[in-house]
Amino acid sequence: MKTLFKFILVLMISMQLQAQEKLISGKVSDESGIPLLGVTIVIKGTSKGTSTDFDGFYEIKAKEFDVLVFSYLGYVTEERKVKKLNTISLSLEIQKEALDEVVVVGYGIKRESKTLSYAVSTVRGVSVSKALSGKSAGVSIRGVATKKKHEKYSDPQSGQLTAGEINDLEKWNEWLAVLKNKKYKKIQNNWGFYLENKIEVLIIDDNSKPVSNVKVSLFNDLNEQIMSARTDVSGKVILFKDLNKICKDEYFVVQAICNNRILGKKITNNHQNVNFVLDYVNSSNDIDVMFTIDATGSMGDEINYLKSEIKNIISRLDNKIDKKRVALTFYRDEGDEYLVRDFDFNDDIEVVKEILSNQSAGGGGDYEEAVEEALKVALSKEWNKSAKSRLMFLLLDAPPHLNEENVSVIKEQIKIAQEKGIKIIPIVASGADKTVEFLMRFFSLSTNGTYVFLTDDSGIGNPHLKPTASDYKIEKLNDLIVRLIEKYSGIVG
Structure with missing residues (x-):
């Protein structure tokens, strides 16, 4: 026994x-x-x-x-x-x-x-x-198929990637609690975004309907402009008293400009809401959507799937939109085949999809990539000034190189996005770290956007970073992005 x-x-x-x-x-x-x-x-x-x-x-x-x-x-x-x-x-x-x-x-x-x-x-x-022999730079074979000459490549099925969203503007108290962590404070100080003292401005017309595309500026008590942005389809815009430095001012002036008319209100540091009534109606129903994509080698595990999702997304743009234009910007890093490759706004969705099909990932090498260069090109395009919604989806898995020059460039580009009323909506892919997460949350907050991240639920790609958040909903990426486009375009399902 x-x-x-x-x-x-x-x-x-x-x-x-x-x-x-x-x-x-x-x-x-x-x-x-x-x-x-x-x-x-x-x-x-x-x-x-x-x-x-x-x-x-x-x-x-x-x-x-x-x-x-x-x-x-x-x-x-x-x-x-x-x-x-x-x-x-x-x-x-x-x-x-x-x-x-x-x-x-x-x-x-x-x-x-x-x-x-x-x-x-x-x-x-x-x-x-x-x-x-591996001499064709940046090529990785992950499961193979051979096709006859001139036969078109079949994209992966869309609707496979999974993602979540954190809207820090809607979960403001949780955002403030998260920033108390010393580790995240360091990231905040490195890039010079503070974003802890906000003011919500609402502009409506005589019929109490929201007015979009109105320029709103915030000045400190020395009459120095802190921030300038534009109201969205909800008639709202969030301004930050501490956008790039800790706020110590006692008084501020909020100024709205519309039809050559300037309205201003003086507020204290304790004010969190300001309302204006204007006799102005924006009849434009147009939207501009840009996808700015990290195309370095580290994105290789997911880029074909992302391309399929984007094609699906732009095909589903609601027919309630009178005019929809889509642009594409791809970027890599210094020393790669290209630094930035851009395709201007186009209202022919099929042309945009064809351009997207011809892109691939390659290059890179170190962790950081030329995010700042991509922003410079993407934000310099002729965005529709009268559009009721301007959205830039930034797909990436790595931050820009951290140095004094890049910090300055990033801040300048965020300022341009704010002034043009462009919401930056990051979509963070696999391999990202906490620096990427928080820098992208700074981007989205600064421009009144929201933060999106891919998750492991799809089983596609390398491991994905779990966000610093108490809870979030898992959705199909394409459904999530379509929902956001409709939300920020004022489309009711």
């Missing part, structure tokens, strides 16, 4: 050890020993995986009874049992069939490390040997 008990105990311990994850690493090369970039390594029967870096190295957590599947376009797929191994290296054998064209397709493999994330793109006009 004792022997049987010992046997069962040893068996249970052995099974428990086998069920524990361990770190497996290794190198993948071709038959001549050349490292292969972008080889997909997946735990068989799951969507959990990673890919090799420029030197052919990879890391993945797996269990002893797992099987690793190694696949790479143009090479024979290999499987290796983990067992008691901690290192699994191998060379892949090239397939005999030749390919005229390589089509790289993302399938939502969930990677474990941002640093092992590369571009997902369509490679055309590239020799097979060059594409497979």
